[in-house]
Amino acid sequence: FSISNNMTFYLLFESCLIPILLMILGWGYQPERTQAGVYMLFYTIFGSLPLLIMVLQYTMTTGSNYMFFTTSVFTGFMSTVCLSAAFLVKFPMYSVHLWLLKAHVEAPVAGSMILAGVLLKLGGFGLIRMLSLLDYDYTLLKELIISVSIWGGLLVSINCLRYMDMKLLIASSSVVHMSTCITALFIMTEWSVKGCLLMMIAHGICSSGLFSLANMAYERTNSRSMLVTKGLLNLTPMISLWWFLMLASNMAAPPSINLAGEIMLLMSLISW
Template sequence: MFMMFQVNEIFLLKFIIVLPFIMGYFTIFTKNVKLVKQLTLFTVCIIFISSLYLLFKFNPLIPGYQFVFHFLSNPSYDSNILNLVNINNSFFFGIDNIALIFILLTTFLFPLVILIGWSINKQTIFFFQLLLILEGLLLIVFSTLNILLFYISFEFILIPMALMIGIWGSRQRKIRATYFFLLYTLLGSLPLLIAILAFYHIFGTFNILFYYPLNNNYLLWILIFLAFAVKTPLFPFHRWLPEAHVEAPTVGSVLLAGILLKLGGFGFLRYLLPLLPEASATFKPLIYTLGILGIIYISIITIIQTDLKKIIAYSSVAHMGLATMGLFTENVIGVNGSIFVMISHGLVSAGLFFAIGVLYEQHHSRLIYYYGGLVNYMPLYVCFLGCVSFANMGFPGTSAFIGEFLILQGLLIDNFIATFLAATGVVLSAIYSLFLFNRVSFGYPKQGYIKIYKDLSRLQFYIGYIFVFYVILLGIYPNIVLYLL
């Protein structure tokens, strides 16, 4: 586990963690909006390229964490590692295959997020500073091996998101949505803090490098599960998500759907399942029950929605319910499928929110009844919306199909009834995805409400079809992700 790697990779991991904070600090000293935008875009692109180099250097055949380092020093990771001074309070960092996948998703999405928010004209410098801070916090969450630092960063992520909703939100309810999002998710995470203190009492350290599985500790399992179930969000802990999505700006919705909803799944993979395997097996029927209820009930709720953003928001709850079921199948196929679904959802759902944002930016309405016949006026947009809508329903040839197929296969090995009930979500997702696409794209244009139509701009075209390209690429060649698992 503590193998010595080249200093270059360790330095690069340090570099991508601290760079967003350094650049965010430097932007304080300039009032040139254009310069801040360019610096932010340059920073996130450099981080993405650096993460690709980490992918190239990462060896998926080596178990455990790679590129491990102590943040404040550079000790040699050999048999003397246990002699490090003040080991309980030290900040270790490192990545395994799961962390690397989520880091790549984060660094890939942020350049697109910067471009989506390029036209923000209210408190622009502060907006881009928040994005830099948010990326830095996310990279800490995925790479830290100190569970206390994980919790601190995990909670601090709420502040930039709450500010985005409250300042750049689109409607009058944005302040209410901000408080609802902040209080719901913050209170939901308090059980995790109690669990962390319990881990410290048991192991005498916050560093998960020195943790080992615990047997039959059901109270700890419940505490950790509640915290990550709220973040996922798993039914019935999902109430904060539709409100936050509807009131958030397009950038906020893309970040929520693309990355932040994956923090719960990452927490399950990193902490709950490895540290409490027996309790996880005991509570598996509960997870399956909540997952199935979420898939069926939330999908039905999605079908009757009239707000375009709420349709995508509720569908996210259903998809993440299926992903959570896959994590608890206790077989490689189901777990790999769950990780693949989370990556796919990060692309597909982010693309859908971007598509809805394009319409809202032009017409300032998200009610589905105001739209129709866009294929006659916005063919590029309709083609893009069709691709991500079909991906959302798990159409063969898209990334979502691969993930859902693997989860159902893993569930079938474990429980036939759960597989049958979970598979109904595939049918229901086709209903609400096709409903959205058909109502917006075909039929008669609502000339009484919308008189001017404008197709995708050049920048919007590039952003949208980057999403489409990778959704189809992962659907055709899923080994790009699966070889790491």
């Protein structure tokens, strides 16, 4: 977060994958965790290869690794795509979000909480950093990404209606929230970026809480299916209160930070 060296930024950004990968492979519940790990590794590494190429090109052109040069080297359509691809995969944007669902379902509770609370926000932070460096009017790409994100968010939220697995449902709601954040970041006004930051903070707290609660239900019933875990209100009224609070803030009910974030995002989207 505090680094202004391009290469170090890239290396640290990629090394964040290692602890999550070890968590999934070492402490995951099902045998499919290896498949989830491979999915995650391949999606993120192939997404971030163009970023590495751009960082190296930047170093060769300017002779320095300093991130905030005033003479912007990144001009043109392809450099914009290369710069944002790695972060869009991490975010994850709809169409490259499949690794997230698999990783969340197979990860242990700590892995899911870190994945939702920290790793997804890195994609957002990286986009804020990189898009501010671009000296290029990327209107076509902007419209394309915003359209895909909004459409994808709608499709995933419709898809949520048929999920029975609690973890899968929470992971899908993450994809929907993050797709609204992507639209805000590509609009790139001060209002939309602030809204996106608010949304990311709120989502990090809320999503981690939901994963923790899903794990509590799993420990008591040994199942993540909603059909099996229904009726927990009678057994654990306190946990049910927390479920209500977390779900209410996840759908942006008034006292939550999510509401402020979503209002800012929608305002900037409508005014754009």
